[in-house]
């Protein structure tokens with residue numbers, strides 16, 4: 001099977017569709033971070049994106065491409081996290097009915113937020129039922145279009161717009177650190193980086209417990225793992241996708257891992273020094289850059305902060321634990 005992988009031209013087309021809908025998020029710097037790492041750091045703040053994560057970009061881009069029949073019938077997505085909110089909000093902005101398949105034990109606040117965007121929520125039991133199958137059945141029965149969280153060309157192209165903006169704002173960088181779950185963000189980022197900053201090293205960063213992406217990158221074939229135990233809930237994916245792996249193996253320089261303890265350290269750093277609320281998954285990039293600082297001396301380094309959605313009680317508990 002040969003897949004047609006999305007290209008940088010698709011990222012540019014996505015950027016046009018997102019204009020006026022997604023925020024052009026700020027690129028922040030921190031003297032403290034620069035001093036501690038001996039490098040010049042540029043933080044792309046997707047924790048300040050609509051719905052609190054970059055996922056709005058990919059979801060909106062995918063839904064904006066629906067034809068009249070798809071728009072009328074609606075979209076279905078399965079997710080307990082940021083993709084659910086991103087599809088729900090995008091659908092409501094575009095006047096498309098949305099059905100979101102969420103686990104029964106998802107936080108009530110997330111279910112309420114998804115319903116608040118006007119989506120129909122279908123709950124399932126994550127121990128006995130298969131959400132992908134439920135999604136597929138809903139799609140077939142009602143003619144809905146399924147939008148997966150990462151392995152879709154339009155989702156990848158949309159996610160790539162964040163690094164396109166970053167590089168437009170900063171000019172060429174020497175290295176770029178991007179969080180890695182299923183690889184939508186990393187593959188889109190790599191498309192943008194290869195086009196706008198060909199010399200830039202692009203690194204994907206995973207939680208230590210869930211290093212399927214690293215294993216896949218190094219072995220040359222997609223490796224499946226059990227759902228990893230990590231505080232980085234946005235990166236608890238079990239495997240990369242066909243599209244995302246195709247781009248990652250071609251355009252990414254390496255995949256790195258960091259510990260949960262290092263993520264907590266960076267949550268503290270972002271809160272204390274930059275006054276930013278960053279969810280654990282959003283801390284992967286900075287944690288990896290810090291671990292590699294000997295190789296980054298004097299370099300210009302981009303760090304993608306992917307999201308800021310974390311339950312406040314959990315956030316407080318994690319910060320207190322790292323104190």
Ligand SMILES: *Cc1c(COP(=O)(O)O)cnc(C)c1O
Nearest residue numbers: 082181182183184185234306307
């Ligand atoms: C989804 C998500 C990720 C991982 O993105 P992929 O495209 O699945 O690799 C990272 N951080 C946050 C905050 C997310 O919501």
